[in-house]
Amino acid sequence: MKCQCCKASATIHITEIHDGQRVETHLCEQCAQKQGVAVKSQIPLNELLTTLLSSKKGNQIDTISEDSASNHSCPECQMSYNDFRKEGLLGCPNDYEAFGDQIKAVIESAQSQNDTHKGKVPKSAPEKTKKQVEINKLQQELDKAVKEEKYELAAELRDKLAKLENEAQ
């Protein structure tokens, strides 16, 4: 089937009912995007992030970034949050701390609302770090168990967690 606008092959088919009248629309992906009925399908990560960062819709990221804190620079690499918004890449590992809640919001948008590492820890990392990641993991499992109403498992996890947190003190 051909696109109604440009004669390319149509991949998006819409059926609408207006006043009992059935109206069919056939569009190619590009024309569908132009008309706002479909979203661009292959957005490279960086582009997505830049769009996210520069979004002007007054969302959470933007409200925070309008704050004076945006001009606050990382003491180690001198990058400001505004620089990061423009460039899309961070300047040094310390930026993750220096940009605080602003970077946290970016991470959550890019990482499907996750904000805590779960997984491999360098062997050379301090014991305290290893314990913390283990605690993160248990906490996540506990939240899941509660959500799924598996209370027996939750109790078990809670005890483990308490023990670890005690040790980490």
Added chain:
Amino acid sequence: MKPSDISNNISEWFNGSGPRADVVISSRIRLARNMAGYAFLSRLSDQSQRQIHDKLKETILSLELGEKVWFIDIDGAPAIDRELLIERHLISRRHAKGKGPRGAVIAKSECFSAMINEEDHLRIQVIQAGLQLKKCWEKISRYDDLIEDKVQFAFSKQYGYLTACPTNVGTGIRVSVMLHLPALKMTNQIDKFMNAARDMDFAVRGLFGEGSEAVGDFFQLSNQVTLGKSEMEIIEEFSEQIVPRIIDYELLAREELIKNKAHLLDDKIQRALGVLKSARMISSKEALFLLSNVRMGVNLKRITDIPISTVNELFMLTLPAHLQINSGSELDADGRDLMRAQIIRGKLSLN
């Protein structure tokens, strides 16, 4: 290493072996790491970039990989050599175009490679033929441990491994499988696959060709979320849930084509073979497209006198940088199309 050391053969991961090789060409895992105590690339002084380069080069070359390992100075390499490495999935386009001291380490089998000073200080990757993500992980995690014995990586207890782009933070892992899905494409079901993949936060890209456009029914599926899930969770999601389901859909579509539309299928396959066997000039894109149909024909046993290895070989050897390095001369577009057609005719007429 000379580029011609590798350009005459195909990469081991592309030799058509491995589990589920009729649909899954290869599995790949890469890890992004940065050295603690240094800025990321965009804020790094020339001197520090050199220090990182030297330290990581020395460290990775000292790993006992059990095979020959090459170091390539990407900053000093001719453009055509860099292009060859891109075509073989050993470095990224970004790495080829970067600036300052940067390099690549490549194991002879090409199953392991590393990029030094790309977007992050270090990116290592392991590729295996077929669906073998767990094997990739075992290997790459071991190499990661060995590197870590000598280098301290930037790591935070909150966010995990710290990377220049927040889209990689956490595990720093990118898990990808390269899929050949000609029957899903032929039966117009590929959009369903793409949409489902995107709904689950996966990225779909093309395997060959410029940019992300999928040419010749090859797709690369990879994870987007790197934080909040462990490496094993990400890998298992792939190799136990998502990929087997896609394989099943593709195989079902192939079966149905044979059962209900064998004449259409054979027409497509034989036309592709006919053009490849007789064309005097052929573009890269057309070759990929037709070879994809022939590959499906071989996998479905509609073509029996051409081994799958020959088809796979042609995919790689007919890419622009491969053509030029193997012919020993710089070729313009017409020259490449002529050479490409000649190589394809040569290989296919042998059978």
